[in-house]
Amino acid sequence: MSRVTLLVSARDPAAAFQLSAFCAHARDDARLRLVVAAQQPALDILREHGVEARALPFVYARERDGAEAHALLSLADAVLAEARPDVVLCGLSSPREGGIDEALLARRRVPAFVMQDFWGEQNDFFGRGPDAVFALDEAAARLSLARHGTPAVVSGSPRHGEYRHIDLAATRSRIRDRFGIAPDAAVVGLFGQHLHDRPGYRRTLDAWAQACLALAPGTRFVYRPHPRELPEERARTRSLLEEAGVAVASLEAESTEEALVACDAACTVFSNCAYDAAYLNYFSASPLVSPMMLLFDPEMAAFYSAIARFEDLPYFSQGLAIAVRDPAALPAALGEAIGEAGRAGTWRAARRSLPDPSLAASRMADALLEAAAGRGPALNP
Incomplete structure (x- = not known):
């Protein structure tokens, strides 16, 4: 059985903690080929948690038409061309700024999700958001739909599933x-x-x-x-x-x-x-x-x-x-x-x-595989 290539990105610390917990599960999933790319400060956090990640330049944009924004979009194109993903999972980053997460969401041609670590928050800096978010709970799912029209998979918090140990x-x-x-x-x-x-x-x-x-x-x-x-x-x-x-x-x-x-x-x-x-x-x-x-x-x-x-x-x-x-x-x-x-x-x-977070990572993996097979949410144009 051919594996599904999943590209994961992060730049924010909170996103890195969530995604490092997910990646620990995903790298042992025989159905997935995991590719991770990150900017600082997320990069160090991922590596400290044993996640191999490609280091990306530390550049972010505050204006959509500025030089930094164009550099980010070019960087996203290069990452996508190298990884050739079937599905993308991005971290949630600070509003009002654009980084690699937002650039990948804008340039990808495959289904994309965001791991939402704060209720109802979404960063569509380049004008295109994810097809769906992984939400902490039902309240987060309701807020995402109401504020952004973005559907949610209520996965729970993968990071906090590790606390049981x-x-x-x-x-x-x-x-x-x-x-x-x-x-x-x-x-x-x-x-x-x-x-x-x-x-x-x-x-x-x-x-x-x-x-x-x-x-x-x-x-x-x-x-x-x-x-x-x-x-x-x-x-x-x-x-x-x-x-x-x-x-x-x-x-x-x-x-x-x-x-x-x-x-x-x-x-x-x-x-x-x-x-x-x-x-x-x-x-x-x-x-x-x-x-x-x-x-x-x-x-x-x-x-x-x-x-x-x-x-x-x-x-x-x-x-x-x-x-x-x-x-x-x-x-x-x-x-x-x-x-x-x-x-x-x-x-x-x-x-x-609080919802039990123990199965959050496996719920996310299943949803990503469904999306890669064309059975997930419709692509956000």
Whole structure:
């Protein structure tokens, strides 16, 4: 039986984590010939997870008619000519920018899917989207159809299917030991984002630092930078916190999962790490970590509400994360989140509401093979 050639691409970190989990399954599927091409920062993440990937130049476009856009389209043509795929699977990348994912979607002549790692989001930078998306859940499928007219295969999250193999108690103990944190200490984590060009992000960090100072003595604080945060941005965050009097351990060498498991409360403005924390709760036999979203700054709240209506997202509709909308409420919210009762609330919500991700990768492979055989969604012209 001839194998189906599947071309996989990525440039965004969140996409790389999802697709590395899928590729681990796909490379063992005798029905598929897997070809992977990636830009940074996705390239390093894929390779760290054992996925062989062709390195593509780091170029992205912000104008569809600019020189960078034309270079990307030419690059996509070359990748497609070399791979000769029967079907394409692209990662989801940042809106308002074009990269290799969007260029491949524009130039391909075969069925194409996007692994959607955020509810209802789609990047059609070059004017042509995928034929279908792989959606996290039914809510994401509904949003994709309503916003973009794009059908969805509800696959679940392949990345989070791997969490069932994590020894959560051992990981928590190991990371805390590494940083001299007692097993019974309360730990609050800050999970950074690449938002340093926005004054509202600085205001959010200032408010978070002041709230941390109001917590009980002995509370420990950790900082996990986002993969896209530049070295100078990471240093700026550490300096801001130190000047405020908040001593943080920097968990730069640890994975997102290791950093989350070490925490009792994991705070971010709006990073996907909150969904990672929810799935760690899903696989935990007891309350583990409270994901918390810091949405009290008007600029940050407006920025993210323009991307998605908060009430549509399971973070809030299903209680998977704690949303803080008033900075004055932050100290009390943090104090509750690190306690047993606070962690139990988000743990119960995750156990009750999240779909089992264990079969996500196999669902995706089956749908891709169906599409390659002409039994999938119609080609998006």
